[in-house]
Amino acid sequence: MNIAVLLNMVPDLVEDLEIDASGTALDTQWMRYVLSESDEHALEQALLLKGRLGARVTVLALESGDAEEALFSSLAKGADEAVKITGVSPGHSKRALAATFKEALKNMPSDLILTGVYAIDDLDGHVAGLLAGMMGLPFVGVTRSVEPADGHVVVQKELPGGAAVEIEVGLPAVLGVLSAPQPPRYVPVAKIRETRKSRALVERVTAPVQPDGVTIRRLFKPEPAERATMLEGSPEEVARQIAALLRQRGLVR
Amino acid sequence: MSATSRDVWIYVEHLRGTVAAHTYELLGKGREIAAGLGGRVVAVVLGEGARPLVATLGAADSVLCVDAPAFNPAVPEAGVAVLRALAEARAPRLVAFGATSVGMDLATLLSARLGLPLVVNCKDVRLEDGRVVAISQMCGGKLLAEVEIGGAAILTVLAGAFPVQPGMSDRTPPVEAIPLPTPLEGMSSKMRRLLEPEPGDVDITKAEVLVGVGRGIQRKENLALAEELAGLLGGTVCASRPVIDQGWLPLNRQVGKSGMVVRPKLYVALGISGAPEHVEGMKDSDLIIAINTDAKAPIFDVADYGAEADLLEVVPALVEELKAGCASAA
Numbered sequence: 001m002n003i004a005v006l007l008n009m010v011p012d013l014v015e016d017l018e019i020d021a022s023g024t025a026l027d028t029q030w031m032r033y034v035l036s037e038s039d040e041h042a043l044e045q046a047l048l049l050k051g052r053l054g055a056r057v058t059v060l061a062l063e064s065g066d067a068e069e070a071l072f073s074s075l076a077k078g079a080d081e082a083v084k085i086t087g088v089s090p091g092h093s094k095r096a097l098a099a100t101f102k103e104a105l106k107n108m109p110s111d112l113i114l115t116g117v118y119a120i121d122d123l124d125g126h127v128a129g130l131l132a133g134m135m136g137l138p139f140v141g142v143t144r145s146v147e148p149a150d151g152h153v154v155v156q157k158e159l160p161g162g163a164a165v166e167i168e169v170g171l172p173a174v175l176g177v178l179s180a181p182q183p184p185r186y187v188p189v190a191k192i193r194e195t196r197k198s199r200a201l202v203e204r205v206t207a208p209v210q211p212d213g214v215t216i217r218r219l220f221k222p223e224p225a226e227r228a229t230m231l232e233g234s235p236e237e238v239a240r241q242i243a244a245l246l247r248q249r250g251l252v253r
Numbered sequence: 254m255s256a257t258s259r260d261v262w263i264y265v266e267h268l269r270g271t272v273a274a275h276t277y278e279l280l281g282k283g284r285e286i287a288a289g290l291g292g293r294v295v296a297v298v299l300g301e302g303a304r305p306l307v308a309t310l311g312a313a314d315s316v317l318c319v320d321a322p323a324f325n326p327a328v329p330e331a332g333v334a335v336l337r338a339l340a341e342a343r344a345p346r347l348v349a350f351g352a353t354s355v356g357m358d359l360a361t362l363l364s365a366r367l368g369l370p371l372v373v374n375c376k377d378v379r380l381e382d383g384r385v386v387a388i389s390q391m392c393g394g395k396l397l398a399e400v401e402i403g404g405a406a407i408l409t410v411l412a413g414a415f416p417v418q419p420g421m422s423d424r425t426p427p428v429e430a431i432p433l434p435t436p437l438e439g440m441s442s443k444m445r446r447l448l449e450p451e452p453g454d455v456d457i458t459k460a461e462v463l464v465g466v467g468r469g470i471q472r473k474e475n476l477a478l479a480e481e482l483a484g485l486l487g488g489t490v491c492a493s494r495p496v497i498d499q500g501w502l503p504l505n506r507q508v509g510k511s512g513m514v515v516r517p518k519l520y521v522a523l524g525i526s527g528a529p530e531h532v533e534g535m536k537d538s539d540l541i542i543a544i545n546t547d548a549k550a551p552i553f554d555v556a557d558y559g560a561e562a563d564l565l566e567v568v569p570a571l572v573e574e575l576k577a578g579c580a581s582a583a
């Protein structure tokens with residue numbers, strides 16, 4: 001089985017987000033990117049399938065410094081091949097990103113295409129479902145487990161309240177992973193560094209796609225209608241104020 | 254596709270015979286938008302067992318219903334095949350889904366198949382000179398995007414964006430019952446079964462006090478701190494998704510979109526950023542106290558009281574404080 005895993009880099013929310021002078025995009029100059037959380041789970045899901053079936057796992061990401069780190073880290077975790085896609089900049093558009101992945105996947109037959117079901121910077125769609133629609137492939141998103149079977153996979157798609165639907169999906173298919181059945185594996189930095197020396201990324205040049213879709217008028221930061229009353233002081237002082245609040249409200253003696 | 258109509262379609266999400274609350278929010282908002290566009294609000298209710306739900310959709314001008322044996326629109330391929338056939342024949346101006354597990358999949362796939370633009374995670378929608386303007390929430394609630402859509406489009410809308418009341422009505426709407434346009438047998442995705450949540454040790458929806466832990470708890474060992482605090486408050490520990498995904502707590506302790514909706518007297522949020530998917534599950538708690546090292550964390554927008562502080566320092570101090578209180582009361 002050939003599995004392609006598509007990796008999306010997203011703004012690191014630990015840093016402050018700044019809006020650029022146009023007012024319609026994030027200021028990317030100092031922005032740090034991290035691998036989208038649900039993509040980490042998509043990779044883990046693929047590696048679990050590899051462990052079970054001996055599947056061949058190829059990871060793909062758009063060229064960037066932070067993406068290279070994610071690609072090498074995927075190799076260090078056990079992916080068989082890592083592809084760096086060059087020649088495009090789809091900007092903010094997830095439709096353009098999906099179209100780019102579609103191009104990059106040409107001549108790369110895959111039984112399963114796995115990617116995160118969403119990314120924190122999604123606006124004009126989520127890549128997994130868009131890609132499936134563009135490729136005319138079956139799709140299930142928000143998966144929490146994927147079990148291999150004969151010529152198909154059995155996936156659990158999450159529903160509210162801890163419920164799920166179990167769906168049989170014929171291959172090839174695109175799946176939007178929300179979480180893998182076990183936490184993403186950890187790989188020591190030293191091993192990633194070693195992988196950087198011993199392995200190379202495959203480069204794939206892709207023609208630019210026309211970003212279409214919606215027009216962003218402006219980006220802005222929310223102005224909270226009612227913000228919390230902030231408790232100031234040392235941790236002990238904060239604790240004392242909380243305890244006082246709880247007593248006052250009869251929540252503790 | 255035929256010329257675009259002025260109609261606003263609302264996708265009716267239902268599970269175990271009950272329509273999801275956010276559907277009524279959408280119906281109410283849909284009325285307002287449709288009135289502005291000079292069109293109608295059409296509720297689209299799909300799946301086996303959909304027909305009886307029509308009685309609850311009186312806020313819609315009309316209902317399109319596809320109720321067929323073994324048809325479950327939570328299977329994206331099945332749901333989209335039907336939605337696509339309906340939309341191609343009738344050309345709605347807007348199709349709105351809840352930004353839920355089912356809605357996300359259907360909206361995205363439908364958008365790609367129909368070639369219609371999509372805006373996800375909307376928290377507001379309005380008309381400006383006949384154009385649809387949507388506010389989409391991004392980056393875990395730290396950023397908003399105002400987008401403009403000229404023609405037909407698809408939206409997913411966050412639960413809690415609009416009031417429920419305007420979407421409720423006792424009237425019985427006219428229904429058009431439509432047979433399945435495509436046979437399910439030919440599809441490569443097949444519904445197998447509904448998996449109910451595993452019964453757990455505790456039911457967090459019944460707890461009066463909840464101590465919610467997020468990724469800020471950092472390691473499993475630190476959960477003991479939250480347990481001790483919860484013990485002193487007579488409460489239970491629950492968590493955000495990343496903590497559950499790490500396997501540190503069972504799934505039945507998850508609060509939020511894919512977990513439980515809770516409404517305790519007290520919710521203490523420890524190291525939880527306040528992503529919309531989490532907030533959806535706890536925002537109606539009577540008293541919310543949040544501890545987070547990031548002063549800009551969106552959790553402070555829903556909390557009553559907050560402290561920009563390290564939970565690993567505040568919680569032990571609070572535990573001491575509460576223990577001292579108990580001792581002096583005894």
Ligand SMILES: Cc1cc2nc3c(=O)[nH]c(=O)nc-3n(C[C@H](O)[C@H](O)[C@H](O)COP(=O)(O)OP(=O)(O)OC[C@H]3O[C@@H](n4cnc5c(N)ncnc54)[C@H](O)[C@@H]3O)c2cc1C
Pocket residue numbers: 118142178353354393466467468469470492493494495496507508509510511512513523524525526527528529530531534544545546547550562563564565
């Ligand atoms: C379809 C779908 C369903 C989802 N369902 C759910 C759901 O049911 N429930 C849910 O919770 N999420 C859900 N999510 C995920 C959601 O989008 C967020 O990723 C998640 O809520 C983030 O959890 P968090 O706040 O614990 O982690 P983060 O967003 O990483 O936040 C951690 C916070 O801890 C703070 N922190 C770090 N160290 C400390 C410290 N020492 N002291 C105090 N604060 C500290 C940081 O400042 C940060 O704000 C869902 C997502 C999708 C797409």
Ligand SMILES: Nc1ncnc2c1ncn2[C@@H]1O[C@H](COP(=O)(O)O)[C@@H](O)[C@H]1O
Pocket residue numbers: 159165266267268269270271299300301302303324325326327355447
């Ligand atoms: N939106 C939905 N999400 C998940 N399952 C659904 C949905 N709509 C209908 N179903 C399923 O369809 C079957 C009949 O639906 P109901 O009459 O709502 O109980 C059940 O197995 C439901 O779980």
